[in-house]
Amino acid sequence: MVIKLNIWKNQKEIDKTYMIDSFDIMWGTIEDLIEVIDLNEFANQLTSNGMSNTALINMVASALTNSRDLINNTLKDIFVGLTDEELKRVKLKELINVALQLITGSVNIMQDLGKNSKNVQGRQ
Numbered sequence: 001m002v003i004k005l006n007i008w009k010n011q012k013e014i015d016k017t018y019m020i021d022s023f024d025i026m027w028g029t030i031e032d033l034i035e036v037i038d039l040n041e042f043a044n045q046l047t048s049n050g051m052s053n054t055a056l057i058n059m060v061a062s063a064l065t066n067s068r069d070l071i072n073n074t075l076k077d078i079f080v081g082l083t084d085e086e087l088k089r090v091k092l093k094e095l096i097n098v099a100l101q102l103i104t105g106s107v108n109i110m111q112d113l114g115k116n117s118k119n120v121q122g123r124q
Contacts, residue, residue, distance in 0.1 A: 003101045005079050006094055007086045015089065018079035030106050032074040036063040057096060071099075078102070 002019055009015035063071065075098075076082045 001101065001105060003098055003105075005075070005082070005090060005098050008089045008091060016086070018082055020078055026077070029074055029078055029102075032070055032077075036067045036070060057100075061096060063099070 002021060005018040006014045007016040007018070072084065072087055075087065076084075
């Protein structure tokens with residue numbers, strides 16, 4: 001899955017777009033996300049399909065506002081070359097969407113790893 005972060009010149013014109021493949025997320029990034037969001041709760045809600053879009057957005061919005069420095073540094077680690085000045089020109093709705101994609105992708109990767117490790121253990 002490709003994740004895009006647009007840097008806006010103004011309200012209508014994109015200046016630059018950063019793109020990453022979600023499978024290239026480093027473990028340190030996951031650790032930072034764990035500090036900000038309760039990934040266990042997120043995973044439980046995601047797998048049970050019990051979490052509404054509003055609840056997801058509220059969880060991410062809360063994390064973004066309560067952990068701004070950590071989130072900014074994490075985004076700069078993920079999107080190589082991203083600057084503090086460019087972060088000021090990211091639309092909030094797009095930032096929340098990027099955070100949701102990162103968190104969902106991270107949870108899915110961890111769940112897949114858990115399934116694969118059970119399969120490996122069963123073969124021994």
